[in-house]
Amino acid sequence: METAAIQTHGLTRRFGALTAVEDVTLSVAPGQFFGFLGPNGAGKSTTIKMLTGLLEPSAGTIEILGQPFGASALELKRQIGVVPEGMALMGRLTAPEYLRFVGRMYGLDGATTNRRTDELLDFMQLSNESRKLVVDFSHGMQKKLAMAAAVIHGPKVLFLDEPFEGVDAIAAGMLKAMLTGMINRGATIFLTTHVLEIVERLCSHVAIISKGRLVANGSLEELRAGVASTLPGTEQEQRLTLEEIFLSIVGADGSQEPAQELTWLA
Amino acid sequence: MAGIDSAAINGIARAGGLFGAAARAQYTAMAQLRWSIFSHSLRSSKGALELGARTVANLLYAALGLAIGLGAGAGSYLIASNNAWEYVPIVFWAMCFLWQMVPIMLASFQEQFDLGILLRFPVLFGSYFLLYVVSGLVDISTILGGLCSLGILVGVTLARPGLFGWTLLGLALFAAFNILLVRAIFAWIDRWLAQRRTREILGAIFMVMILSVQLLNPALHQRRHGGRNGQPVPRQSVEQQTEELKARYAPWLHTANQVQSWLPPGLAARALRQAATGNQPGEQSGNGAVPALGSLIVLGIYTLAAGGALAARLRSEYRGENLGQAPSRKKVGRRESGWLPNAAGPIAGVIEKELRSLLRTMPVLYALGMPVVLVFFFAAMFHSRTSSHDFHPQMQIALPIGVAYALLGFTQLFYNNLGAEGAGIQLYFLSPTPIRSVMLAKNLFHSVLFLFDAAVAGVIVSFRIGVPTTEVIAATAAWLLFALPSNLAVGNIFSITMPYRVNPGRMARQRGSQANALLSLLVQLGILGTGVAVFLLCTLAQALWPAVPIFMALAAGAVFAWLRALGNIDAMANQRRDSLMATLMKMG
Numbered sequence: 039m040e041t042a043a044i045q046t047h048g049l050t051r052r053f054g055a056l057t058a059v060e061d062v063t064l065s066v067a068p069g070q071f072f073g074f075l076g077p078n079g080a081g082k083s084t085t086i087k088m089l090t091g092l093l094e095p096s097a098g099t100i101e102i103l104g105q106p107f108g109a110s111a112l113e114l115k116r117q118i119g120v121v122p123e124g125m126a127l128m129g130r131l132t133a134p135e136y137l138r139f140v141g142r143m144y145g146l147d148g149a150t151t152n153r154r155t156d157e158l159l160d161f162m163q164l165s166n167e168s169r170k171l172v173v174d175f176s177h178g179m180q181k182k183l184a185m186a187a188a189v190i191h192g193p194k195v196l197f198l199d200e201p202f203e204g205v206d207a208i209a210a211g212m213l214k215a216m217l218t219g220m221i222n223r224g225a226t227i228f229l230t231t232h233v234l235e236i237v238e239r240l241c242s243h244v245a246i247i248s249k250g251r252l253v254a255n256g257s258l259e260e261l262r263a264g265v266a267s268t269l270p271g272t273e274q275e276q277r278l279t280l281e282e283i284f285l286s287i288v289g290a291d292g293s294q295e296p297a298q299e300l301t302w303l304a
Numbered sequence: 305m306a307g308i309d310s311a312a313i314n315g316i317a318r319a320g321g322l323f324g325a326a327a328r329a330q331y332t333a334m335a336q337l338r339w340s341i342f343s344h345s346l347r348s349s350k351g352a353l354e355l356g357a358r359t360v361a362n363l364l365y366a367a368l369g370l371a372i373g374l375g376a377g378a379g380s381y382l383i384a385s386n387n388a389w390e391y392v393p394i395v396f397w398a399m400c401f402l403w404q405m406v407p408i409m410l411a412s413f414q415e416q417f418d419l420g421i422l423l424r425f426p427v428l429f430g431s432y433f434l435l436y437v438v439s440g441l442v443d444i445s446t447i448l449g450g451l452c453s454l455g456i457l458v459g460v461t462l463a464r465p466g467l468f469g470w471t472l473l474g475l476a477l478f479a480a481f482n483i484l485l486v487r488a489i490f491a492w493i494d495r496w497l498a499q500r501r502t503r504e505i506l507g508a509i510f511m512v513m514i515l516s517v518q519l520l521n522p523a524l525h526q527r528r529h530g531g532r533n534g535q536p537v538p539r540q541s542v543e544q545q546t547e548e549l550k551a552r553y554a555p556w557l558h559t560a561n562q563v564q565s566w567l568p569p570g571l572a573a574r575a576l577r578q579a580a581t582g583n584q585p586g587e588q589s590g591n592g593a594v595p596a597l598g599s600l601i602v603l604g605i606y607t608l609a610a611g612g613a614l615a616a617r618l619r620s621e622y623r624g625e626n627l628g629q630a631p632s633r634k635k636v637g638r639r640e641s642g643w644l645p646n647a648a649g650p651i652a653g654v655i656e657k658e659l660r661s662l663l664r665t666m667p668v669l670y671a672l673g674m675p676v677v678l679v680f681f682f683a684a685m686f687h688s689r690t691s692s693h694d695f696h697p698q699m700q701i702a703l704p705i706g707v708a709y710a711l712l713g714f715t716q717l718f719y720n721n722l723g724a725e726g727a728g729i730q731l732y733f734l735s736p737t738p739i740r741s742v743m744l745a746k747n748l749f750h751s752v753l754f755l756f757d758a759a760v761a762g763v764i765v766s767f768r769i770g771v772p773t774t775e776v777i778a779a780t781a782a783w784l785l786f787a788l789p790s791n792l793a794v795g796n797i798f799s800i801t802m803p804y805r806v807n808p809g810r811m812a813r814q815r816g817s818q819a820n821a822l823l824s825l826l827v828q829l830g831i832l833g834t835g836v837a838v839f840l841l842c843t844l845a846q847a848l849w850p851a852v853p854i855f856m857a858l859a860a861g862a863v864f865a866w867l868r869a870l871g872n873i874d875a876m877a878n879q880r881r882d883s884l885m886a887t888l889m890k891m892g
Contacts, residue, residue: 092733093882109878115736124889126730130661142653143735171664187731 041104043068043195043226044089049098051084058084060250062098066228066243068194071221073241074230077288081250082230083123086199089228090120102195116144119193121201125184129173133164133183136172137190144191151190158186161216163209177204185213189220196220196227202236214240238280248288261287322430330427334435350802350819350883357819369448372402373455380459384467389577396478396569399452403482406445407490420621429622433615440487453479460576470579470596477600478572481607488614493666495617568606575599650737654745661724662753668717668724672757675713679706679761680768700848703772704780704839706761708832711787714754716806718795719824720817721746722888723806729888739877740870743799747792747870758784775848782855783835786862793866794827800876805888834858 044066051059059081066072076082087093089100091109100107105114120126128136134155141151159165162182167175172183181204188196196217202210217227217240231237237244244261246254254261262278265286278286321327345351376395383391419436440446453475461468496505564570575596582592662668721743722729732742762780766772772780804817835855842851877884 090734092730092885094878109733109881110874112736112738115734118734120734122730122734124727124730124885126727126734128657128661128728128731129726130664130724131657135657135660139653139657140731140735143650143731143737145650145736 040067042066042101043070043103044072044228045101045104046089047099049085049088049100050096051081051088051093052096058250059088059247062247062250062252064245064252064255066226068226069221069224070243071217071227071241072229073237073244074228074247075234075237075244075284076230076247080247080288082247083199085247086197086228086230087122090118090122090197091115092122116191117194119188119191119196121181121184121188121198123199125180126187127172127180127184129171131172132169133159133172133175133186134168136183137186140187141190146191154190158190161212162186163212178206178209181205182209182213185216189216194225196225198227198229198231200231201229202231202233210236234280234284244280246284246287254283254287322428322434327428327431330422330425330431331435334422353819354817357817357822361818361822365444365447369451372448373451375455376452377455377459380456381463382459384460384463384580387580389573389580392573392576393564393570395456396573397564399449399456399478400482400569402452403445403449404486404489406448407443407486423622429619432622433618436614436618437483437487440483445486446483449479449482464580467576467579471576474572474575474579474600474603477603477607478568481568481603481610484607484610484614488610488617491614491617495620566602568603571599571603571606575603650735650741651745651748654742655749658746658749665724671716672713672753675710676757676760676764679709680764700772700776701839702765702769703762703776704783704835706765707758707780707784708787708835710757710761711754711791712828713757714750714791715824715828717750717753718791719798719820719827720803720806721750721795721799722803722884723799725888726805727889729885733877733881733885739874743796743870743873747796747866751788751792754788755784773848775852779839779842779848779851779855782852782859783838785859786855787831787835789859789862789866790831791827793862793869795824796866796869796873797876798824800873800880800884803884803887 042065044064046065047063049059049062050057062081062085074082074085084093088095089102089107091107091111094109102111102114103117105111107114128139131139137155137158138151141154146154156165159168162185164179164182164186167179172180175183181201185198185201188198201213205213214236221227229237229241238258241258243257244254245252246261254264256264258280261283265283266278268286346355376399379395380392383389383395419432419439422432422435457468457471457475460471565574578592578596578599580592582596716723725732732739798820802817802820802823804820838851838854839848842848842854
């Protein structure tokens with residue numbers, strides 16, 4: 039049996055009395071583009087933080103590329119790239135300086151770091167801003183730089199927390215092409231986003247988390263079939279979009295319906 | 305069609321003006337916000353510790369303020385009762401210096417609330433300005449300045465009850481000027497630091513200033529030490545020379561006195577003196593009222609100008625200017641010039657990153673350079689007490705004092721060495737580089753910076769006062785070997801356990817940590833106290849050389865503690881990574 043790229047067992051995180059993530063068990067195969075969805079506050083970012091070593095799980099285990107993973111698994115971190123929620127940027131550096139710094143932190147030699155820095159800046163269309171400090175970048179430019187930093191060391195597993203937020207359509211297209219290329223070359227990508235169209239277009243597998251618990255997990259077809267089976271009429275299966283699947287699963291408690299109309303709004 | 309009715313929104317804000325119902329509701333909301341932030345901070349043990357530290361710090365500041373106030377009061381009483389009004393400018397200039405310098409020196413130690421969050425709401429510009437000024441009334445410099453003003457008022461009134469009104473009026477205007485000026489300076493410096501070009505200009509001015517002060521040193525040294533060979537001259541000659549210098553520079557001093565009398569501290573002092581001369585016992589009252597009033601009017605114009613400078617800056621912010629989007633230079637070349645060696649490895653990477661960040665961070669450069677400048681002035685004061693050829697034994701302590709003072713400038717860098725990382729802290733946890741390597745790189749970089757500062761301080765002291773004996777140099781160096789690793793060891797632990805976010809591009813609106821500041825001060829005092837005790841004991845025993853092995857033994861312990869702390873730093877950081885990231889990345 040092939041070793042999973044990402045494997046969790048009973049992953050749980052508590053903050054005092056609040057259980058943000060509870061008993062999440064999932065498996066992501068190598069080469070899979072995995073979409074991790076959920077409404078606001080469902081536990082997506084908490085899960086991705088635990089998977090990347092930014093947060094200690096309260097319970098459960100994580101394996102990346104078949105090895106136990108934790109904050110001290112330094113060698114394993116070389117295989118992982120991350121665009122975290124806060125982007126991990128350093129505002130007082132320029133983009134080339136930051137990428138070279140990240141390259142060194144991941145143990146790349148100087149020549150490789152410099153070459154990849156130039157290539158990534160060109161690819162991300164940031165070469166024209168090479169003297170500008172990161173703190174002066176727009177949000178979209180910062181996202182592109184964070185993406186460049188996440189891949190500079192050629193990771194086998196890439197974790198992306200809302201990578202398309204604030205990125206313009208042209209850049210988003212480029213990023214999608216880059217990610218698809220990585221998948222074709224055998225990398226594994228774990229993506230969280232609120233843009234369901236992107237997940238629908240790119241991801242082969244999807245998991246949905248709600249109120250800290252995993253409520254759906256499988257290929258898009260499996261999810262579509264699962265939801266369609268609960269709806270009247272078999273033809274529904276062909277027409278269901280990911281948004282409909284998502285709302286059907288997450289909105290099962292009826293919370294997608296507003297409690298009352300805000301009549302005072304214009 | 306539903307649209308945005310901006311007129312209606314503005315109308316809500318304008319209803320009743322600056323103190324209308326809408327504005328008052330906003331002030332109340334602001335006060336409630338501050339209270340909520342404060343009460344929520346007490347939910348965690350860190351918040352409670354912070355409150356305790358803040359209480360202790362405020363008690364210390366209050367004690368300091370009372371001491372300054374009593375001093376100012378006693379001085380004013382003596383001046384007023386002896387009619388020695390020519391000394392009043394000194395009091396006002398000292399107060400002005402205190403008012404303007406304390407906020408810069410304590411910028412990282414006091415919490416300042418960023419009122420920029422108000423700008424998303426329909427707040428009147430007047431309300432924004434008012435809140436900005438009022439929020440400055442509770443900072444340390446205003447409290448110290450206020451107590452100082454109160455002392456002067458009491459002192460003058462006790463000596464000359466008839467001057468109460470004039471003193472009150474003059475002090476009130478002078479206080480308003482200082483409050484507005486310090487806020488304007490901070491607001492404008494933040495603006496300049498936000499732009500690359502002005503940041504570079506400010507940096508250049510700062511470096512020129514530092515170099516100028518250093519270059520003054522040998523020039524004055526040569527002047528003080530006599531002939532071309534720099535041979536000491538007899539005491540009598542020095543006294544004669546001093547008289548000659550006084551005579552030579554008398555016109556300059558006269559001009560300087562004339563100029564200062566037209567500047568705000570001089571005007572406040574002049575108004576008081578003019579009122580006093582027209583209010584002599586037995587004289588007809590009111591003779592000095594007109595000139596005193598004139599001086600106060602000019603002081604009022606200065607106050608308005610300071611307020612105008614502040615208002616101009618705040619109005620730009622109010623109109624939606626975003627400091628983060630200040631224009632910067634367009635692309636010139638793909639890569640920055642490679643003036644730094646492109647050494648491989650994470651330690652070299654962190655050192656290069658620290659150096660680049662430091663060179664773009666004026667406030668930190670200022671914090672590091674200022675102690676050296678002050679060492680120069682202190683050395684001058686030391687020197688003026690005696691002639692150069694009389695190198696008294698007690699002056700041997702000038703070197704360790706100068707070096708120890710230079711050490712104080714590094715408190716924030718040593719004890720909160722992750723504070724400026726912001727979201728970049730995540731990278732340290734994501735990358736395969738251990739936190740130990742990151743801390744080691746930071747420690748190495750900060751040590752080199754400090755040793756450079758200490759060397760400059762040592763050279764200044766040697767030039768201004770004289771080269772200390774070999775024993776003093778050896779003892780000071782040995783103390784440094786103890787002090788530096790001690791600071792680094794405790795600093796690394798504090799940086800993980802009590803971090804606070806620092807915005808490196810800003811001097812104002814920082815969110816400091818009283819707990820970190822107070823405890824780091826106590827550690828610094830402990831390290832300095834140990835040094836003083838050993839120096840003192842050895843001096844009493846009339847043999848300084850035993851200080852060297854004592855400090856070396858302490859240094860061995862300190863190095864061991866530093867290595868131990870460094871060894872445990874990964875476990876400590878991983879254990880606290882959640883709160884560390886939350887603190888360093890938090891918004892607002």
